[in-house]
Amino acid sequence: MHHDKDGIQIAFTGDVMLGRLVNNVLSFDRYTYVWCDTLQMMRETDLSLINLECVISSKGREWKKTWKPFHFHADPDAIEVLKTVSIDYVSLANNHTLDYESEALIEMLKLLEKNKIAYSGAGRNLQEAMSPAILQAKKVKVGIVSLTDNQPEWEAKPDSPGVNFIPLILENDYDNRLEECIKDAKIRSDIVVVACHIGPHFREVPSRAYINFAHHIIDLGADVYWGHSNHMPQGIEIYKNKLIMYDCGDFIDDYAIDPDYRNDLSFLFLVNLTKNNVKEIELVPIKISEFKACTAPPWDADFIIQRMVNQCKILGTDTVIKNRRLFISIK
Template sequence: MDTLKLMAVGDITLQTKNNEHPFKYVMNVFENNDILFGNLETVLSATGKEAKKSVVLKSSPESINYLNEAGFNILNISNNHILDLGLEGFKNTLSLLDENKLEYIGAGFEKSSLNSAVIERNGIKLGFLGYTIGRFKVPEEISISKIKEKKIISDIELIKGKCDFVVVSLHWGTENVFYPSPKQIELAHELIDHGATLILGHHPHVLQGIEKYKNGLIAYSLGNFQFDCKLSQSSTNDSIILCVEFDKNGINDFQIIPVVINEVFAPIQVEGEVKEKISNFIFQISKPFIDEKITNKWWFEEIGEEYLIGNINSYVTRIMKYGIIPLFECMIWFLTPFCIQCYIGILRKNIKSFLYHLNVL
């Protein structure tokens, strides 16, 4: 039976130290695929107005050659950095991708666009859709697909007739935490219930678990792949290449190829103890799905401290750059319901830890 092998990776910036080729150490790994997917977490433009953010991600237009040489076929561009150089940078990026015949999903020049792509290999057609979280304002004349459940389900219905299986790319979740929220899990299940086969998550900058659900597969976060981990304040430089094999009946098999991001921000395939460590880690963070352990209370206990510290650091950077407006935004943020749930989660976790040690003593 004919099969199709999809390789998927997380966040890519195309920026390295000493201008080294960002995929130099994984080119041989990439040879063994039919379709290569990644999340392009940067603008490809030399011009445009910089957004007032703590981290602006931009790369030279020439860096698109790296994507071509590595063999990327399709990229998600619906993310919180696609407007880092404003409308001009956005248009330059999409024009460059079009010129290089690189498929992309999640954003487009037309407001009403589905922002999808269909790729056929070995007689199997995959339909790709992409979406992002974010409250950023989208200019009137372009389209950036936001995560809205009813819209995604509608889009799945529209594309199902054009392909055999639907792949949904979601730029979502909380940065630097190893577990998706209960709401994310619920949404992922809903999308598979309505016809998606594979969900590829990114944005948290760290790996999250992989769940088999019914006839589908959910990779909640593929983490950083080719990235300066210090920019994302990530606690780890571990990553993976997810390999998913399709046949005419759906997903036949999947595996992970562990990699580590080195000091020049390039991923390297690893073997031995490091490979085993990353594989075991994926297993451990995937276990709560099987145990149905990820409740709202549990999740806020796990993510509260990391979320607050990460956002405080981001606000401090913006306050130092731009002054008083980010300071007021920070003060309002401290009082948001999400932050309050984090405070309660941290308190609950500390009380549990205190009682545990008290019993041990």
């Protein structure tokens, strides 16, 4: 899929979790291993954006102030895994960023800064957590806001570290916060992306509240809504000629596979856009096997494509299948 000379292509993924068993693989100095054959595809795009579903740090101790079933961290070395595939940006507003408390978070922020990988959604204080990342590719400036409705106890405060917490039901001052985040990104960029780690897990279809939330984000000025948290992809909606990817699923992890939901299957989402608008999206079927993200074999690709076609249909989105890839055009 070629884009026009002024256009750019951005790769979006769902959750990338480099802790636990994945971290053991990395200890063999195999930084390219987890990317399998998506490595080349991601390197060829103008920007690659992921949700980083763990903390990269050797510091801190397990979060115990509130109950959490899982704590994910990867060794500092895992930063090389991101660099080897030229990841440009990581979304940090999620339910694992503070798994090892703020000491580990701050070490990770320093690592990202030192290695020139942009981030948003978490910070040393509320202002940092709200602040968008601004990336430039060719002549297009992309502003990325990141937020989560998970772990309210991790909310960043004016003088303490944490995440950009924004609940699904926008009460109190949260609507103003959301508006401020998007406005800030809009002033500084051509295209605004909002990364949202919200909602429960394993829902085939986004709930009404979730749909309203995504629409509201577009109404506030975003061009792309980028959801993750569900552990399986949800449909794509074109709303007011803007792109809503309700959920991008999981991309790299060591999770148990649910045979009904098939959380080991997802997509690499390749989005073509210009300074003014999103043009087309291409979905490449991906299968997680042995902790790596590989192009899905034909039968798995057909399964996940068919499921996505149905999920899109529910949202009124037309899709085209070509060579075991799925295409959606924006008029």
